Amino acid sequence: MSLSLVRSRALLGLDARPVCVEVHLANGLPSFTLVGLVDTEVKEARERVRSAIANAGLDFPSNKRITVNLAPADLPKDSGRFDLPIALGILAASGQIDAARLAGWEFAGELSLGGELRPVRGALAMSLALHRGDAAAQAGAPPTRLVLPPGSAEEAALVPQAQVYRARHLLDVVARFLPERVASEVPPDGEGWARLTSTALGTAPAYADLADVKGQAAARRALEIAAAGGHSLLMVGPPGAGKSMLAQRFAGLLPPMDSLQALESAAVASLAGRFSLERWGQRPTCAPHHSASAVALVGGGSPPRPGEISLAHHGVLFLDELPEFPRAALEALREPLESGHIRISRAAMQSEFPARFQLIGAMNPCPCGFLGHPTRACRDTPDQIARYQGKLSGPLLDRIDLHVEVPALPPDDLLRGGAGEPSAAVRKRVIEARQRAEQRQGMANQALAGQALDHHVNAEPETLKFLNATATRLGWSARSTHRALRVARTIADLAGQDTVGVGHVAEAVQYRRVLRQAG
CATH class of the missing domain: 3.30.230.10 (Ribosomal Protein S5; domain 2)
Structure with missing residues (x-):
């Protein structure tokens, strides 16, 4: 033949x-x-x-x-x-x-x-x-x-x-x-x-433990809320405060991946030649350098290849020194943060990659890093601070649900303080909160939108009145208001309560007031 x-x-x-x-x-x-x-x-x-x-x-x-x-x-x-x-x-x-x-x-x-x-x-x-x-x-x-x-x-x-x-x-x-x-x-x-035959890998994924982090109660609470509701998080604090240490332990707080999620995550890693059997079932944490281009972050090339946001699918995308990233690269994150996928269009073809990731950002409060530090004076002018924080656009900050300050720890707290709560204890509460959300609405709170948000948030009348007054006084956009409501729904789930009260919204409001531009 x-x-x-x-x-x-x-x-x-x-x-x-x-x-x-x-x-x-x-x-x-x-x-x-x-x-x-x-x-x-x-x-x-x-x-x-x-x-x-x-x-x-x-x-x-x-x-x-x-x-x-x-x-x-x-x-x-x-x-x-x-x-x-x-x-x-x-x-x-x-x-x-x-x-x-x-x-x-x-x-x-x-x-x-x-x-x-x-x-x-x-x-x-x-x-x-x-x-x-x-x-x-x-x-x-x-x-x-x-x-x-x-x-x-x-x-x-x-x-x-x-x-x-x-x-x-x-x-x-x-x-x-x-x-x-x-x-x-x-x-x-x-x-x-x-x-x-189909490989059944039963080894539990290994993550760094949150118990290594001493102090930082507010940041630890924000990490727990972000993990329970699938929310994005921005940490602001001076150098050496522990922002990177906290972010590297975030994946260990998330619920275990199911078989479909593990397959999807591994398929993207295989496409980029990064998959290894030892990391099967482990939520990825991608931490690109701040010099990464927009193509490196969202994907591209010819033929199109997945970027860091797709390699972080069902995992964590950690962007340290967030204002130092190119403006075009940060703005390219806006649509994937909302949709959970990225479509790359070229003259000859279109390719779509999944990008359901949780964004964890970290930044200094000013160029020198010591604005508000208890022992070191900031040497930047107000204009320099405004320009530095202004590198993050309002629409991007609008899409980050939680903004939390990570202050510098006193040496005594660092040297004499005991171990913090371990990741296993926090993860247990996160899983219980996620299960409540799944049973109620079939999705994480971060994905609530439109009528589903109105129907499932179950807020008391006084709560909505308080949120309306707060949003009006702070000049929030509709997106910021809805995101605060989703965060409040997560806080109520962590507390095991069916209705969202004023206290839940009040806590959620505090997580959107670290930067002046943060809606």
């Missing part, structure tokens, strides 16, 4: 689209042509595939005119993931393996010149897409099996009920698809070829 078809997948954002690798061998001037909107990395597969087949002791049809088409032609293809399916297509078209036996299988993997298989990005996204496609197919259809290199196969096997096979070398794959007449020569499963 001079024509063969092999199935694979191309990554478009977080979506893994089906790709048919068509290989045709014809007589004529020897050549090796790759078509189908392929990137430079895919074009280089010609040399890798040629060397891998030859060094594996197989016959490369160098006297034929080889045409490889990656269909559909308008779908961009990148990376070396198509090396393995191209090699198998050539071997099937030249009759060295049985082309009919390739049906019902999908392949991805980069080949070394010696034929070893190397990991590829996005294996978990491929397995998820394949599993969803099988679930949507008609009943009774056999599931599609996926062959991947070591490292990638273990990721893909995390998807429940996925049929994933790990192969270490091109010859390990070829041995499974030899013609029927030599099927008896196929070696049993072993190091080179093995089916992987």
Whole structure:
């Protein structure tokens, strides 16, 4: 047979689209042509595939005119993931393996010149897409099996009920698809070829403990409220007050991820090549440097890649030295904070990535950092302080639910103070508050909007009157008013109360008055 078809997948954002690798061998001037909107990395597969087949002791049809088409032609293809399916297509078209036996299988993997298989990005996204496609197919259809290199196969096997096979070398794959007449020569499963079952990782994620933080009762309370309601948080305080230490322990206060959340988070990390099995089920904490660009934060490039906000999906995005970030980068966070996803549009394509993260920001109150410090004088002028705080726009501050001051600790409190409350105790209260919200409205309080907010907040008449008077006096926007109401709903949940009282709103109001620009 001079024509063969092999199935694979191309990554478009977080979506893994089906790709048919068509290989045709014809007589004529020897050549090796790759078509189908392929990137430079895919074009280089010609040399890798040629060397891998030859060094594996197989016959490369160098006297034929080889045409490889990656269909559909308008779908961009990148990376070396198509090396393995191209090699198998050539071997099937030249009759060295049985082309009919390739049906019902999908392949991805980069080949070394010696034929070893190397990991590829996005294996978990491929397995998820394949599993969803099988679930949507008609009943009774056999599931599609996926062959991947070591490292990638273990990721893909995390998807429940996925049929994933790990192969270490091109010859390990070829041995499974030899013609029927030599099927008896196929070696049993072993190091080179093995089916992987869904990996059940029961190890509890490890987080830094909040007990390490001494003092800072107000900041600890704000962290608890933020974790219970899914709210964003801004901490303002002098250098060395403990802002970074608090932020690094925030993920340990959040409820454990369910299996779907863990898969979504791991799929984004796999797409960026950052996933490791040791961090399965652990809420990510991304802390980009303040020199990060808008593309680094929200994603971009060609083809589009996820940014830090997507890598923090179902986790924490910690932005230290918040005013030092480029203005364009901070303003790009406004829509994802509201919607929970980011859509990257380019001339040739659009890609959408999830971005349901909790923002934790930290900043100094002034350029020198010592405004309001009990023992050190601030050396900045009022204009310098105003310009520094003005780097954060009003619309961005509007979208941050909680603003809390983190003061400098006296040395005696730091050296003689006992350990704080551990994360486990705080997390227990957070989980109970989240469960109340889920049972009442089916979502976290931060996501309440419109009629759902009016219906589920359950505020007393005096509470609404107090909030209205406060918002009018402080000149709050409608967004700021609603966010204070959501925070008050979370405070009531932590207290185990069904109705939101004046005391809950009064506490919520205090978390929006640290900066003058904060609505």
